[in-house]
Amino acid sequence: MAPEIGHFALVMALMLALLGASVPHIGIHLGNRRLMALADRVAVGLFLMVAISFGCLMYSFVTSDFSVLLVAANSHTAKPMLYKISGVWGNHEGSLMLWILILTVFAAAVSLAGRKLPLHFRARVLSVQCLLAVGFLLFILLTSNPFLRLNPAPAEGNGLNPLLQDPGLAFHPPMLYLGYVGLSVSFSFAVAALIDGEVTPLWARWVRPWTLMAWIFLTGGIALGSWWSYYELGWGGWWFWDPVENASFMPWLAAAALLHSAIVVEKRDALKSWTILLAIVAFSFSLLGTFLVRSGVLTSVHAFAVDPARGIFILIFLAIAIGSSLTLYAWRAPKLVPGGLFGMVSRESALVLNNILLSCFAAVVLVGTLYPLVMEAFNAGQISVGAPFFNYGATVLMSPLIVALGIGPLLAWKRGRLSRAAQIMLPALGVALVAALAVLWHSSGQLIMTAVGLALAAWLIASVFLEVAERTQLFKKPGRFWARAKAIPRASWGMSLAHAGLAVIVLGITISTAWTKEELKLVSPGDTVKVGAYDFRFNGVAPVAGPNYTAVRAFFDVTKNGKKIAKLAPEDRVYAHPMMETTEAAIRPLLTGDLYAVIGQAAGGGKWSVRLYFKPFISGLWTGALMMMLGGLLSLSDRRRRIGAPTGSKAKKPSTKLKEA
Amino acid sequence: MAAPKKSKGLKTRKRQRLVIVSAALIAIVGAIILITFALGGDSLNLYLQPSAVMEKQVPAGKRFRLGGLVATGSFHRDTDGLTYLFTVTDCAVDIPVKFKGLLPDLFREGQGVVTEGRLNKQGVFVAETVLAKHDENYTPPGTAPKNAEACSHPEALSALKKGGR
Numbered sequence: 001m002a003p004e005i006g007h008f009a010l011v012m013a014l015m016l017a018l019l020g021a022s023v024p025h026i027g028i029h030l031g032n033r034r035l036m037a038l039a040d041r042v043a044v045g046l047f048l049m050v051a052i053s054f055g056c057l058m059y060s061f062v063t064s065d066f067s068v069l070l071v072a073a074n075s076h077t078a079k080p081m082l083y084k085i086s087g088v089w090g091n092h093e094g095s096l097m098l099w100i101l102i103l104t105v106f107a108a109a110v111s112l113a114g115r116k117l118p119l120h121f122r123a124r125v126l127s128v129q130c131l132l133a134v135g136f137l138l139f140i141l142l143t144s145n146p147f148l149r150l151n152p153a154p155a156e157g158n159g160l161n162p163l164l165q166d167p168g169l170a171f172h173p174p175m176l177y178l179g180y181v182g183l184s185v186s187f188s189f190a191v192a193a194l195i196d197g198e199v200t201p202l203w204a205r206w207v208r209p210w211t212l213m214a215w216i217f218l219t220g221g222i223a224l225g226s227w228w229s230y231y232e233l234g235w236g237g238w239w240f241w242d243p244v245e246n247a248s249f250m251p252w253l254a255a256a257a258l259l260h261s262a263i264v265v266e267k268r269d270a271l272k273s274w275t276i277l278l279a280i281v282a283f284s285f286s287l288l289g290t291f292l293v294r295s296g297v298l299t300s301v302h303a304f305a306v307d308p309a310r311g312i313f314i315l316i317f318l319a320i321a322i323g324s325s326l327t328l329y330a331w332r333a334p335k336l337v338p339g340g341l342f343g344m345v346s347r348e349s350a351l352v353l354n355n356i357l358l359s360c361f362a363a364v365v366l367v368g369t370l371y372p373l374v375m376e377a378f379n380a381g382q383i384s385v386g387a388p389f390f391n392y393g394a395t396v397l398m399s400p401l402i403v404a405l406g407i408g409p410l411l412a413w414k415r416g417r418l419s420r421a422a423q424i425m426l427p428a429l430g431v432a433l434v435a436a437l438a439v440l441w442h443s444s445g446q447l448i449m450t451a452v453g454l455a456l457a458a459w460l461i462a463s464v465f466l467e468v469a470e471r472t473q474l475f476k477k478p479g480r481f482w483a484r485a486k487a488i489p490r491a492s493w494g495m496s497l498a499h500a501g502l503a504v505i506v507l508g509i510t511i512s513t514a515w516t517k518e519e520l521k522l523v524s525p526g527d528t529v530k531v532g533a534y535d536f537r538f539n540g541v542a543p544v545a546g547p548n549y550t551a552v553r554a555f556f557d558v559t560k561n562g563k564k565i566a567k568l569a570p571e572d573r574v575y576a577h578p579m580m581e582t583t584e585a586a587i588r589p590l591l592t593g594d595l596y597a598v599i600g601q602a603a604g605g606g607k608w609s610v611r612l613y614f615k616p617f618i619s620g621l622w623t624g625a626l627m628m629m630l631g632g633l634l635s636l637s638d639r640r641r642r643i644g645a646p647t648g649s650k651a652k653k654p655s656t657k658l659k660e661a
Numbered sequence: 662m663a664a665p666k667k668s669k670g671l672k673t674r675k676r677q678r679l680v681i682v683s684a685a686l687i688a689i690v691g692a693i694i695l696i697t698f699a700l701g702g703d704s705l706n707l708y709l710q711p712s713a714v715m716e717k718q719v720p721a722g723k724r725f726r727l728g729g730l731v732a733t734g735s736f737h738r739d740t741d742g743l744t745y746l747f748t749v750t751d752c753a754v755d756i757p758v759k760f761k762g763l764l765p766d767l768f769r770e771g772q773g774v775v776t777e778g779r780l781n782k783q784g785v786f787v788a789e790t791v792l793a794k795h796d797e798n799y800t801p802p803g804t805a806p807k808n809a810e811a812c813s814h815p816e817a818l819s820a821l822k823k824g825g826r
Contacts, residue, residue, distance in 0.1 A: 234763070341677055356685050360692045367696055382708035384726060389696075389705070396695055520762060522742040572766075581766035600763035603742040611763050 003068050003147040006056030010147075013049035013104070014137040016042050020130030024123035036119050039126035040111045046133060047108035054088075054101045057146055061088050067153035070094065070146045076159035076577045078548040086170035087160045092294060092310075093146035095173060099290070100136045102174075102181040103129065110185060110210075117206060124192035125185075132184055135317045143310045159577030162549065168228035176221030176248055180286040182214025183251060186258060187283035190276045191325055194332040199272040204265035207279070209636055211262060215255040216632040222248050223625035234583035234598045236516075236613050238621060241390040246369040247289030250362050254282035257358040260351045268348055268413060269339035274355070276336075277329060284322045285362070291318050292369070343415040350408030350416075357401040364393040395449070402456045402506065405499060406463030410470065424470055428462035453510030460503035464496050494635030501627030508620025512593070517614040522607050532614040534595060535559045536568070541599070541608065549575040551584070554599040554608065558588070565590070568597040570610075594618050706777065711754035714780075721780045727756065727788075728775045736770050749774060749786070760788040 020042030027035025057070075061084050066072040074091045075084060083090075089098040107129040114122050140146070163169075189207040193199050225248070230238040239245060258278040264271045291314045342348035368385040375383055406428060410421040436455035439447055469475060471492070472484040517532035525540035539555040551573040558566045568586035575582065588595040593616035600609035708726040709719065719725060727749055735748035735755075744761040747770075758776055768774065768791065778788035 338674055341674060344680065352681055352684070356688045360688045363689070364692050364696060384706045384708060386706050393692070393695060397692070520743055583763075583766055598763060603738065607742060609743055609763060 002056040002059045002065070003149065006053040006060075007145070007147040009049045009053040009056070010137065010141060013046055013053065013100075014134065014141060016046045016049060017130045017133040017137055020046060021127050021134055024127040028120045028123060033119060036123040039123040039130075042130060043104075043107040043111040043126045046130065047104040050097075050101050050104045054097050057094065057097055058085065058088050061085065064157065065153075066155070066157050067150055068146075069148040069150045072150050072154050072157045074160055075157045076548065077156065078577065079160060079165070080547055082167070082170055083160055083165045086164075086173075089173045090160050090164045090169075093140070093144045095177075096136065096140050096144055096294070097146055098174060098177055099181060100133060100140065102177050103133055103136065103184060106181060106185050106210075107133070110188075114206070121192060121196065124195055125188045128188035128191045129184065132188070132321070135321065139310075139313055139317065143313050157577070159548070159575070161578070162573070162575035162580050162582045163232060165548075165575075166228060166232055168224055168232065172221060172224040172228060175217055175224055179214050179216075179218030179221050179255075180248075180251060180289065182210065182217055183255060183279075183283040183286050185210040186214065186255075186279040187325070190279035191328065194276060194328050197332055197335050199265065199276060199336055201266050201269050204262045204275065208259070208262045208266065211255060211258050211279075211282075212632050212636050215252070215259055216629050216636070218248065218252045218255060219625055219628050219632070222252060223622055223629075227622055230618075231585050231587050232582070234585045235611075236518075236585070236596055236598075236615060238618070241368070241385075241387045243369050244289075244293055246365050246390075247285075247292045250365050250369075251282055251285040251289060253358050253362040253365070254278060254285050257355045257362075258282050260354050260358075264348050264351050265339075268342065270342060270348060271352070271355075272336050272339055273329075273333040276333060278355070278359075280322075280325045280329060281359075284318075284325075285366075287318050287321055291315060340414075342413070345411065345418050346416045347408065347411045347413045350404055350411055353404050354401060354408065357397050357404075361393060361397045364397065365390065368393070395452075399452070399456060402460050402502070405502070406459055409467050409495065409499075424466055425463055428459050428466055431462040432456070432459035434458075447514055450510055450514040453506060453514075457503045457507040457510060460506065461500060464500045464503065468496050490638040491635040494631040494633070494638070496631070497634060498628045498631030501624040501629075501631060503624070504620045504627060505624030508617050508624060511620070512615050512618040515616045516618075519612045520609070521612070522603055522609050524605070524607050529610075529612055531612045533560055534565070534614055536595075536597065536612050538608075538610065540606075544571070546573070548577060549573045552599065552602075554597070554610065556586070556597050556612075558595055566595055568595060570597045570599045572599050589619050592616055708775075710751040711749060711756045712751050714756060715754045719780060721782050721784075724777070724779050726775060726777045727758070727786055728773070729756075731768070731770050731772060731774050733771045749776065756786050757784070758786045758788050760791050762791070764791060 020039055023042075024036055024039040027033070027038065059065075060068045060071050061075055062081070064071065064075055064077045064084070066075075070091060070093050074094075075087045079087065088094045107126055110125055110129065111122070114125075117125070186207055189203065189210070193203055222245075225245070226238045229240070230236065258275065261271050261275045261278055265275050291311075294310065294314055368389050371385050372383050375381065406425055407418075407421045410416075410424055411418075432455040435458035436451040439451040439454055443450070471488055472481050474481055477484075519529050519531050519536075521527075521529050523529060523538040525538055528535050528537045530536075535558065537557045537559070539557060541552050541554045544551050544553045551571040553569050553571045556568040556570075557564065558568060566588040568588060570586040571584040573582050573584055574580070583598055583600075586597045593614055596613040596615055598611045600611065602608055706724055706726050708728060709717070710729050711727070714725075714727065729749040729751045732748040732750040732755060735746075737746055738744070739746060739759075744759060745764060747758055747760075748755045749758050750756070758778075760776065760778075775792045776786065776788035777790045777792075778786055781787050
């Protein structure tokens with residue numbers, strides 16, 4: 001019964017979405033407030049319908065109802081409950097259901113949290129959300145129905161790909177989708193503003209929290225995915241420039257750029273049409289990512305199904321959504337009233353530089369990702385664009401970004417003084433130089449890129465600290481530090497924390513790349529392998545049984561200078577449903593780095609091939625990402641930026657000020 | 662509303678737009694130069710099946726991706742216990758492959774594999790990475806031979822048919 005209810009609710013949702021996509025526009029045209037207000041009811045109703053549908057699907061998974069094709073293909077009774085639930089989105093149809101669920105969550109959230117938006121504008125935003133929902137609901141109903149029945153029902157299901165049976169991956173897709181789809185709100189705001197033909201600082205103030213939220217989720221989703229590949233795939237890598245990873249990275253870059261350019265719109269009423277374009281581009285990247293992952297043009301662990309009809313549908317949807325929004329942009333953007341002026345050296349210019357570099361990097365990643373597809377389409381043979389290309393792009397484009405990032409926050413709006421900023425940042429430059437020289441001296445000139453990376457990270461951390469010190473006048477009046485620190489808005493603390501997070505990530509990448517110690521050895525029980533400063537003693541293997549797998553577990557004692565530090569127990573698992581082997585690395589994070597052990601094949605005579613690593617400061621990657629997210633949350637919690645907070649006279653203030661300027 | 666005071670730092674609107682647009686253009690041109698430069702090097706890997714390797718006479722030391730089936734009965738371990746030797750085939754041409762490291766969990770004889778590395782002077786493909794297919798429902802793209810019917814490895818053929826594509 002549940003699948004039929006779910007299917008019916010999905011069809012109802014489509015009807016509501018069609019209603020919501022059309023009627024509000026008529027209402028605005030006629031000036032009929034009741035028709036406009038319909039958008040709110042539709043948004044909530046749409047969410048309820050999709051939630052019912054999603055709930056039915058989840059119910060089928062939880063109760064292991066194998067008469068549903070999707071459940072039979074992807075679930076199994078012996079699976080732990082967490083993975084029965086996460087199995088809902090561990091497949092093509094279910095992940096689309098998750099996508100549409102989140103889309104409607106955001107539509108309902110805009111309706112409920114955006115009560116202070118003008119009615120006609122909210123109606124426009126919601127109707128654009130509804131239009132997107134129409135596209136995705138059609139896609140699900142026409143090509144990817146999750147509620148198809150199977151007759152006769154099998155007694156047991158196929159099970160979920162064991163690689164996906166992992167806590168990291170259980171939460172990775174929802175997190176990432178919250179980010180992807182969160183950008184749809186920025187998109188809807190941008191399209192609504194284009195239809196209205198007006199972009200005001202107030203608009204930027206409305207759109208920023210949503211963008212920030214999407215960016216926080218994207219950051220978390222990408223970090224979780226990277227963490228998963230680090231410990232689950234068993235070769236200690238955390239980023240492969242895989243097309244699917246790039247698909248999540250491009251919207252992140254665009255969202256980061258959008259966050260910064262929206263500040264300029266909000267504070268200075270400038271860069272308006274660029275910001276609108278970025279909002280469209282950011283969500284287009286999300287759609288492109290969906291296309292790349294879901295259409296089957298790419299094959300990877302993420303590509304669940306290869307069905308040409310789906311690919312063509314998404315391609316058409318992509319073309320319509322991106323094409324029409326860009327056309328709207330080309331038509332309406334020139335009519336936007338140009339905003340405030342600013343000098344060459346100013347906060348605005350620094351943010352423009354940030355935007356240029358981030359967008360360029362996104363473009364480079366886009367070219368690298370699509371190049372193989374284009375070549376294949378023209379029958380020029382199959383090629384792959386390797387990591388060196390992307391690493392090169394990242395180094396060349398992100399280094400100036402980090403340098404500018406240190407100085408930017410110190411420049412005044414409109415007209416800054418570089419000399420003042422330089423004066424304050426002089427110690428940071430010193431710290432960076434010392435870091436670089438120390439590495440060069442230590443490695444006798446071998447590790448040039450490491451020196452550069454460390455210098456950049458040191459520069460960024462020092463400049464964030466100096467910027468906070470300058471704001472709080474830490475050095476001039478240390479006694480009043482706390483009073484001043486309290487007076488600084490949370491958004492500024494958020495910025496500092498997020499920027500410091502970037503520095504920690506750079507530090508993690510640089511140090512772990514340069515000084516990772518790796519040993520590939522054949523060991524017998526009792527053998528000791530030296531990895532850097534650590535001794536891994538192999539104590540043999542034992543069979544173990546899990547809920548739906550059996551495994552060989554190896555035991556290692558790790559010592560440093562004879563002192564016991566950790567026990568590691570990597571596993572080689574054989575899952576029963578589906579029949580598949582996976583490697584479970586054993587990882588022990590220490591303050592200075594991670595101990596990492598993987599067991600390979602038995603080599604006969606009690607010998608095993610093992611791979612052992614010491615990865616210094618690799619946790620900086622995830623710590624840094626966490627700092628970025630916390631920085632975003634801190635900024636989001638700023639009273640001034642609460643969604644829809646500015647009302648009446650308060651909201652008018654910035655815009656009137658700007659007119660005077 | 663007072664007219665904006667003209668000073669050194671403050672330019673007219675047109676001027677400002679010009680500066681931003683030219684900065685963006687320089688950055689984009691720079692990025693394109695970077696791309697063409699980087700694409701000329703080692704970062705662009707051709708993906709070849711054994712027949713194509715033979716056809717193109719790929720020189721030793723040129724990095725590329727080799728894809729195909731692991732020939733049945735070809736897999737064995739070298740004396741050091743860590744190096745593996747096997748043959749990648751597309752049912753027309755066989756290429757011996759050498760790999761030192763841990764093989765992926767899904768590595769099997771008769772199934773699809775993608776390896777990345779270089780040919781050495783002896784014509785052995787020295788692989789730096791080996792990727793096996795991710796699940797039983799698909800073969801890595803391009804590992805399925807085009808002339809599967811003529812395949813001289815019957816077990817590989819049956820695995821292929823089962824795998825689809």
